Amino acid sequence: MIMKKRISVIGAWTLAGIGAVAFFLPWVRPVAAAKQTSALDVAHLLRQGEDSFFDSWIGMRKDEWQIVLQRPTVGLSGFQLLLLESDKDIAAEEAQSWLDSVFGDGRALGRVFNVVPLIMVLLTAAAMSPRKPSRQIFMIGGVLLLAFYLWGRWRLDVTYTQRILAEMEIAYGLWITLYTTLALAILATLRFFSPKGKW
Secondary structure, eight states: OHHHHTHHHHHHHHHHHHHHHHTTSEEEEEOOGGGOOOHHHHHHHHHTOOOOHHHHHTSOOHHHHHHTTSSTTOSEEHHHHHHHTTOOSHHHHHHHHHHHHHHTTOHHHHHHHHHHHHHHHHHHHHHTOSSSOOHHHHHHHHHHHHHHHHHHHHHHHHTHHHHHHTTEEEOHHHHHHHHHHHHHHHHHHHHHTOTTOOO
16 A cells, blocks of 8 residues: 555666666767768758757757667766866867857856756655645756756757767667656656546
8 A cells, every 4th residue: 555655656766776877878979980970961961951849858869779789888987977077188178069069158058957866856756755735845946857858858959960970879868867857757747647646
């Protein structure tokens, strides 16, 4: 009975745990030498036209699907991106290339992008844990998480060409982070609209 009543909390903490692990998985990596993009490749990608709403905001582009699980141990994690920004080694240069390609001169936004999703999923899960949490908690958590997810997808969408030119790929850790954020936003929203639910 207790498990049935607390299934949403179990789900929230499971998602928070996945988000915490994803923070230490590869988020971004340089394109493999054998796949470096030429100007003709970029022109071909641009000629393909705009991607569908689903690909841009929910799913992935075809080329992103193809590379997401390749070289699973290669790349910089969210944790490394946060620490390496001020360093001067090769890994730091890759981190700077990633920040520049997605955020331009707004590197402060890059730091926010690296650490905020982890903080938000942990806080939302914690806020949902009391036996009788306030409905406002679900609303605030759901709105903030969804807003971050949409902002992150928008940034990745509008900087797609820049990332190609910078020869940077998005690895599976970042996708897990984004989808964990979206899933927890949906869970919090469902709890908000079912205040008398026993889950």
